[in-house]
Amino acid sequence: DSGVTQTPKHLITATGQRVTLRCSPRSGDLSVYWYQQSLDQGLQFLIHYYNGEERAKGNILERFSAQQFPDLHSELNLSSLELGDSALYFCASAPRAGNTEAFFGQGTRLTVV
Amino acid sequence: QQQVKQSPQSLIVQKGGISIINCAYENTAFDYFPWYQQFPGKGPALLIAIRPDVSEKKEGRFTISFNKSAKQFSLHIMDSQPGDSATYFCAASYGTSNYKLTFGKGTLLTVNP
Numbered sequence: 339d340s341g342v343t344q345t346p347k348h349l350i351t352a353t354g355q356r357v358t359l360r361c362s363p364r365s366g367d368l369s370v371y372w373y374q375q376s377l378d379q380g381l382q383f384l385i386h387y388y389n390g391e392e393r394a395k396g397n398i399l400e401r402f403s404a405q406q407f408p409d410l411h412s413e414l415n416l417s418s419l420e421l422g423d424s425a426l427y428f429c430a431s432a433p434r435a436g437n438t439e440a441f442f443g444q445g446t447r448l449t450v451v
Numbered sequence: 452q453q454q455v456k457q458s459p460q461s462l463i464v465q466k467g468g469i470s471i472i473n474c475a476y477e478n479t480a481f482d483y484f485p486w487y488q489q490f491p492g493k494g495p496a497l498l499i500a501i502r503p504d505v506s507e508k509k510e511g512r513f514t515i516s517f518n519k520s521a522k523q524f525s526l527h528i529m530d531s532q533p534g535d536s537a538t539y540f541c542a543a544s545y546g547t548s549n550y551k552l553t554f555g556k557g558t559l560l561t562v563n564p
Contacts, residue, residue: 340494371551381495381540381554394551428494432550439485440552442494 341365342431342443350449356417359446363410363431369393370412371432371440372404376425387412388434419450454478457541457555464562470528472558474541477522481543483550486515486526489538489557498539499526531562 341364351357363370372384374397383396387406398404401419406412416423426447430440457474464470476484485500501508501515501524508515514527528535538559542552 340496342494373552380556381542381552383551383553386551396551430494439497439500440550442487442496444492444494 340441340443342429342441344427344429344443344446346446347444348447348449350451351419353419353421353450355419355450356415357419357448359414359416359427359429359448361412361414361429361431361443363412363429364441367431367433367441368410369432369434369440370406370410371430372398372412372414373428373430373442374425375428375445381428384414416448421450424448424450454553455541455543455555457558459558460556461559462561464531464560466531466533466562466564468531468562470531470535470560470562471525472539472541472560473523473525474555475521475523476543476553478543478545478553479522480545481553482545483543484515484517484524485542485544485552486513487540487542487554489540495540528560531560533562533564536560536562 343362368389370387375381384398386394404414426445428445430442432440486498487495488498489495512529517524538557541555544550
């Protein structure tokens with residue numbers, strides 16, 4: 339167990355809908371990264387937050403957004419969902435922004451039908 | 452643009468054999484090269500990592516070999532066991548405040564008993 343908690347584990351929703359994925363980092367970790375894992379694209383970096391502030395964006399669609407709250411948990415919001423958004427979404431946490439070792443949660447499997 | 456290329460896509464090894472997975476990168480700014488192990492239904496877990504100032508790092512049965520001039524690194528699993536059957540990802544990152552990971556596409560390793 340990495341200590342990173344993601345909810346829900348599974349999510350099935352219809353096209354056009356909006357969902358929120360939640361991530362609780364390891365106790366004391368300030369840094370949260372979001373990744374998308376799909377069969378064709380592999381693991382892709384989406385966005386990085388550190389202590390409530392956005393630090394970097396990767397291949398994140400405009401329909402997607404994220405935030406990190408004062409208690410350090412993070413949420414990834416996916417809107418106007420399309421079939422192609424079906425994937426595993428992982429968050430990873432690290433103690434500090436510059437710390438290299440990131441610990442991954444078990445992921446949320448999103449299925450858009 | 453795929454910045455980290457991983458091969459092979461899949462690998463079958465007999466118990467007790469050596470598993471070798473290779474990765475090549477393009478961005479010379481990368482300065483941290485981890486390997487992750489992922490079991491079905493789980494998030495990636497850090498296995499071993501290396502920085503470019505060393506050519507080899509060994510932890511138990513796992514060894515990373517690094518060739519800076521060729522921009523290549525590889526994972527060797529000695530005395531492979533059925534419990535090692537998983538998907539392995541190489542990755543790379545750089546920076547001082549944001550260690551977003553760029554992943555290879557993964558290698559599905561099967562160790563036959």
